[in-house]
Amino acid sequence: MKKFAIAVAATVFTASAATAADVDICVEGAYPPFSETTESGDLVGFDIDIANALCEQMGKSCELVKTDWDGIIPALLEDKCDAIIASMSITEERKKQIDFTNKYYNTPAKFIAAADAGLTDTPEGMAGKVVGVQRGTTHHDFMEGVFPDVELKLYGTQDEVYLDLQAGRIDAAMADSVAMNDGFLKTENGEGFAFFGGDYDVPEYHGEGVGIGVRKEDTALKEEFNAAIDAIRASGKYEEIQNEYFDFNVYGS
Amino acid sequence: METLIAFSPLLLQGALVTITLALCSVALAIALGGLGAWAKIAGGWFTRSLATVYTTIVRGVPDLVLMLLIYFGGQRLLNQLVRSFGGEGVDVSPFLAGTVTIGFIFGAYLAETFRGAYLAIPRGQVEAARSLGLGKFSALWTVTLPQLIRHALPGFGNVWLVLVKSTAIVSVIGLEDVVGLADKAAKSTREPFLFFLAVIVVFLAITAVSGALFKWLEKRYSQQVAVEEDAKEDGAKPAGGGALAAAR
Amino acid sequence: MSLICGRPPRTTPDPFFDGWGDSGAALALKHWNLFAHGACTTLELTAFALILGLCIAVPAAMALARGTPGAKWLISGYVYVFRGSPLLVQAYLIYYGLSQFEAVRDSIFWPFLRDAYWCALLAFTLNTGAYTTEILRGAIVNTPKGEIEGAKALGLSRFKTTWLIELPSAFRRALPQYSNEIIFMLHGSVIASVITIQDILGVGRTVNAKYYVAYEGFITAALLYMVLTFMIVIAYRQVERKYLAHLIVGR
Numbered sequence: 001m002k003k004f005a006i007a008v009a010a011t012v013f014t015a016s017a018a019t020a021a022d023v024d025i026c027v028e029g030a031y032p033p034f035s036e037t038t039e040s041g042d043l044v045g046f047d048i049d050i051a052n053a054l055c056e057q058m059g060k061s062c063e064l065v066k067t068d069w070d071g072i073i074p075a076l077l078e079d080k081c082d083a084i085i086a087s088m089s090i091t092e093e094r095k096k097q098i099d100f101t102n103k104y105y106n107t108p109a110k111f112i113a114a115a116d117a118g119l120t121d122t123p124e125g126m127a128g129k130v131v132g133v134q135r136g137t138t139h140h141d142f143m144e145g146v147f148p149d150v151e152l153k154l155y156g157t158q159d160e161v162y163l164d165l166q167a168g169r170i171d172a173a174m175a176d177s178v179a180m181n182d183g184f185l186k187t188e189n190g191e192g193f194a195f196f197g198g199d200y201d202v203p204e205y206h207g208e209g210v211g212i213g214v215r216k217e218d219t220a221l222k223e224e225f226n227a228a229i230d231a232i233r234a235s236g237k238y239e240e241i242q243n244e245y246f247d248f249n250v251y252g253s
Numbered sequence: 254m255e256t257l258i259a260f261s262p263l264l265l266q267g268a269l270v271t272i273t274l275a276l277c278s279v280a281l282a283i284a285l286g287g288l289g290a291w292a293k294i295a296g297g298w299f300t301r302s303l304a305t306v307y308t309t310i311v312r313g314v315p316d317l318v319l320m321l322l323i324y325f326g327g328q329r330l331l332n333q334l335v336r337s338f339g340g341e342g343v344d345v346s347p348f349l350a351g352t353v354t355i356g357f358i359f360g361a362y363l364a365e366t367f368r369g370a371y372l373a374i375p376r377g378q379v380e381a382a383r384s385l386g387l388g389k390f391s392a393l394w395t396v397t398l399p400q401l402i403r404h405a406l407p408g409f410g411n412v413w414l415v416l417v418k419s420t421a422i423v424s425v426i427g428l429e430d431v432v433g434l435a436d437k438a439a440k441s442t443r444e445p446f447l448f449f450l451a452v453i454v455v456f457l458a459i460t461a462v463s464g465a466l467f468k469w470l471e472k473r474y475s476q477q478v479a480v481e482e483d484a485k486e487d488g489a490k491p492a493g494g495g496a497l498a499a500a501r
Numbered sequence: 502m503s504l505i506c507g508r509p510p511r512t513t514p515d516p517f518f519d520g521w522g523d524s525g526a527a528l529a530l531k532h533w534n535l536f537a538h539g540a541c542t543t544l545e546l547t548a549f550a551l552i553l554g555l556c557i558a559v560p561a562a563m564a565l566a567r568g569t570p571g572a573k574w575l576i577s578g579y580v581y582v583f584r585g586s587p588l589l590v591q592a593y594l595i596y597y598g599l600s601q602f603e604a605v606r607d608s609i610f611w612p613f614l615r616d617a618y619w620c621a622l623l624a625f626t627l628n629t630g631a632y633t634t635e636i637l638r639g640a641i642v643n644t645p646k647g648e649i650e651g652a653k654a655l656g657l658s659r660f661k662t663t664w665l666i667e668l669p670s671a672f673r674r675a676l677p678q679y680s681n682e683i684i685f686m687l688h689g690s691v692i693a694s695v696i697t698i699q700d701i702l703g704v705g706r707t708v709n710a711k712y713y714v715a716y717e718g719f720i721t722a723a724l725l726y727m728v729l730t731f732m733i734v735i736a737y738r739q740v741e742r743k744y745l746a747h748l749i750v751g752r
Binding site for chain 2: 687709
């Protein structure tokens, strides 16, 4: 009973954003392989390792705060955390609200569908098809802009997109190619599904790569992150983390 | 079936969170309901309009919308408030947002229940108690309150049953109650049908147990009441609960 | 895809309001077409669910009040389960649960169950059907004895007694309670947004996500639900005034 009381107290008072850590970092925890939550509730993934490496480099203590994608920018603005490391692309629209560091990786977007679906990635070929995207992402904007005749289905997390793709509720999904390859296609759930069409990296929609989001007034923190990104790239730490997850260069050119 | 057995401790833990959430919410609802009833019975122009605004919001806005508003928007409001007093930013947890939302909603329904129950007590009784020399407080404590409980119990039982079901929505903002945990288990085992069916059984069990408890309580609180009045009571629509009987 | 409201419009802002900034009411105005679609979807789902639910409830309530023990047992089981558990879980069970089975995915129902819209409609219909059954059962059981005796004295058949006397009279008695059911169904329909449907709350979330704001979309949604609720309440009062006129003479 006592144990339960403690558990309940923990549930009620996960309150304080004012944790003892120097920097609280919002992460998503539902976007494998960049950010995922294990069965036991631990956070793992490329974003998580990069976050920890950067904190170590800066000599600061960090606390990871798991936050839904929908609420992640408001969470930063509301001081629930001080930075966002959640595979967030640097776009003009987002820059109206927050500031970004330089990119820490950049990978193209792609379609996936059932391997035998026989779809072509032209606006005509996809017309009338049901495509799932995570709402409020660059992929959401991209699909609306470039594939206007597609029936879009919007999801809160990328994991839910995979669930409905498997259930056959959507014909295809559009998202980051690496996220879909490692987070879905390579897993047993992704059996029978494959990429189709070309790589998409349109600056107008996809921005300038993935950066760390910070509040506009926190320029010092932004510069510290930038210096730390350069430092871990120079020291080989970045490559070490990259090789743990991928067999290619995710930083881009 | 084995999967379900393997996950039963998890579901049990979730059920405890659900029950805790329901109990915290109902405590808040009782407080708000008491205040609301008092405002409607004894309040002046201002408190009565405040109570009307309160009921109007609850009648007009769905629970999930209100909860998301409190969870995401309440944060900003709270932070501004705290900061204007020079404090640090605070965080609204899903549990807190859920408790506040559900307590707020059902407080409005309980206000009606309490008001109806209060009005059902004959005025003469308090007057008689006072003329027997009882103080204002002891008249309230020994004469009004026990009867208030008796009159309010059927309606209160109704509100409780609906409230317990309402807690399910808090899983949408990430609380690991019985619904949230079942959702997780369903996704990792790929057996959603089994787990959501189990959740339905858990809710039916909570409903059945608390239903029996309220029957017993109602019996206890109407022990001294004459039989014919009791019979009349049973047939009557429970105060305030009638409107809620259909809520989900 | 919804039957009447069609596909949700794209999230491009209305150019007329585009210069008005990115916060507060401007967001709602810029995306008025999204919110209009959301309101349409909400009303459509609510209305269809209520109508179909009534189609379940009338025979179910008759059977519950006057049927055989077997039918009574079956129907009270249905009513008990759907009134005793949260609508959210019922919707999850249908949306996520049913699609788990190969047999369902291969069946003729899959073209419907594939679509979140029909899953939501099924869940809502079964749910409101259960509540309405209970409301109607109460009304039927409370039919004044004299009305049935009168029908018998007039030599009406059992069928005619049911359809001409019992049910219309029960409907009248159920009217006040049914107004609550309509409001609760309207409010309950927010569950649709949880399973990807762009109803009022769904578009509210989309707008929030698009502009990275915390509550503008929710406030607009809350106001819309409030307006719809009170419009329904007022419309219902007119209906009640018409059909219950004989009861409010004294007031």
